[in-house]
Amino acid sequence: MAVQTYGRMKRAGFQADEQVYDAVLRACAAGGLWKRAIFIINAMIQAGLTPSASAYSSAIAACSEKQGRRSIALFAEMLSKDLSPTPAAFVGVMTAHEKEGSFDMVLKTFDDMKAQPGCRLTYAAFAAAMRAHAGLQQPDDSDTLRRGTARKQLTLFDQMLARHRTQPSAECHSLAAQAHATCLEAVKGVKVLEQALDGGLVPSGAACEAVLAGLENTRDGEASEEQKKRLYEAGIEGYLPNGKDAWRLLNQMAQAGYTCRQGIYERIVQEATSAKVSTAVYEDLRRLDLEPEPETEVAAMGAFVDQAAWAQALEIFEDLRQLGKLAPKGRSLDLLEAAGLAALKACETAGLAQEALGVIEQVRFRGLVLGPRLFEAGIAACAAGGQLEPARLLLAKMKGAGYEPSDTALEACQLDSYIDQVEEAERRGELPEEKILQRAIQEAKDADDLELARDLTMKLRVAKTGVEEERWK
Structure with missing residues (x-):
């Protein structure tokens, strides 16, 4: 919004002041708009203004992810003008160095940040420094060296806790838990992860899995069965939307003799980016005789369609229809639309024109006003089934409803x-x-x-x- 407003002001001939520039740069930082951020900094200089520390910090943050070298150059320019970097500037340049693989520079920048009077060390700064220590490790490092690195990470974690006692950080706690596991004190890692979970955060799947593996040879006691189960479930959720790792850990959990709660299965089906994983976990749900939520059923329909398993998708749609779950009371009609779209896509894959018309009738019967996506999906399904007349009829209804058909829909109706x-x-x-x-x-x-x-x-x-x-x- 701020960037658009600035553009309108410029076209109207208004001269922006420092407050406007700062607001636009903050928006650039939030959206990663590095090109616009560089342009604004240059525009300020050309207008005879000296960019403030806040302005430079926002530009550095905007460039840090995709244009690390520009971020580093801006940071150097900022220092050359005797401007004191803000925490955001330090974190931005640390991120840039990390992207460039310069882990020593990440740690040097962190030390500079600590040395600056009054500078607040943020979670992001501690996390970047902890990651940098891990990044300096080499594949052939000895166990002793790895444990030494882990101790450095834990020292940083303790410093973070001393400064931020009230709220945990998911990333810092995850890194610290992994470090404890490396140091053969996985039970301490369990407690660190529990602190994050109790704070309502989801630690990383890798951290949970590392601690679970470390419990086999830990030297600091034993974890309870309930703690292990909790870590398995947290790890599965931490891996999502990476469905493959989530599914792998789910299978490990089952092999270890633990029963996962139904909600975890449903989250994998709904959130996994892998259609193969979603359908496999959905079938596990059914084998366990668990009744999925309608949202999970619809997500499974989409996953089956993505794998060209149209029959299974239409079978789920029919089951939902018979059980009255296509438009359950109190649920948004968005669920009905998603089910209709998945079923129509299945019909298109199989070339089932009449079945597609039946799907449209079912969703309309349940109170859904057809939108452009449903119209186009129905047209595609009818055309794929060789039924040109119904496709053209849907096209006419789509136009009558005030929607502009896409070129794809017109081509499907042979009306391009x-x-x-x-x-x-x-x-x-x-x-x-x-x-x-x-x-x-x-x-x-x-x-x-x-x-x-x-x-x-x-x-x-x-x-x-x-x-x-x-x-x-």
């Missing part, structure tokens, strides 16, 4: 030519739209069919004036 669209409207006894007639006239002229162009021009005149409109009724 505007002349064809005029002829189709005439065949239905409808008055062609003015804009369609205008484009059809141009098509005829481009084809050097002047007679057709004149005929279409007459029809356009009728469309504009209403004269002889009875011809079209």
Whole structure:
């Protein structure tokens, strides 16, 4: 919003002041708009203004993820002007160094941040420093070296806790838990992860799995069965939406003799980016004789369609229909639309035109007003089933509802030519739209069919004036 407002101000000839520039740069930082941030900094300098520490910090943050070297250059420019970097500037340049693989520079910047009087060390700064220690490790490092690195991470974690006692950090706690596991004190790692979980945070799947593995040879006691189960479930959730790792840990949990709660299964089905994982976990749900929520059923439909398993998707749709779960009371109609879209996609995959029309009738019967996505999905399914007439009828209804069909829908109806669209409207006894007639006239002229162009021009005149409109009724 701030970036758009600045653009309108500039076009209107207004001169922005420092407050406007700062607001725009903050928006750039939030959205990662590095090109715009660089432009704004240069615009300030050209306007005779000196960018403030806040302005530089926002520009550094905007560049840190995708343009690390620019971020580092801006930081150096900021220091050359004797401006004191803000915490956001330090974190931004640490992120940039990390992206460049310069882990030593990450730690040096962190030390500079600590040395600056009054500078607040944020969670992000501690996390970057902890990651940098891990990044300096080499594949052939000895266990002793790895434990030494882990101790450095834990020292940073203790410093963080001393500064931020009231609220845990999911990333810092995850890194600390892994460090404890490396130091053969996995039970301490369990307690660190529990602190994050009790604070309402979800630690990383890798941290939970590392601690679970470390419990096999830990030297600081034993974890209870309830604690292990909790870590398995937290790890599965921490891996999502990476469905493959979540599913792998779910299987490990089952092999270890623990029963996962139903909600975890359903989250994997709904959130996993892998359709194969979603369908496999859904089938596990059914084998366990668990009754999934309608949202999970619809997510499974989409996953089956993605794997061209259209029969299973339509079977779920039919089950939902028979059980009255397509539009359950108190649920948003968005669920019904999602089910309809998945079923129509299945019909398109299988070329089932009549079944597609049945799906549309079912969702309309339950109170859903067809939107453009459902219209287009129905058109595609009918066309794939070789039923051109129903596809064109849906197209006409789509236009009648005020929606503009896509080129794909027109092509599916074999009406990608505007002349064809005029002829189709005439065949239905409808008055062609003015804009369609205008484009059809141009098509005829481009084809050097002047007679057709004149005929279409007459029809356009009728469309504009209403004269002889009875011809079209």
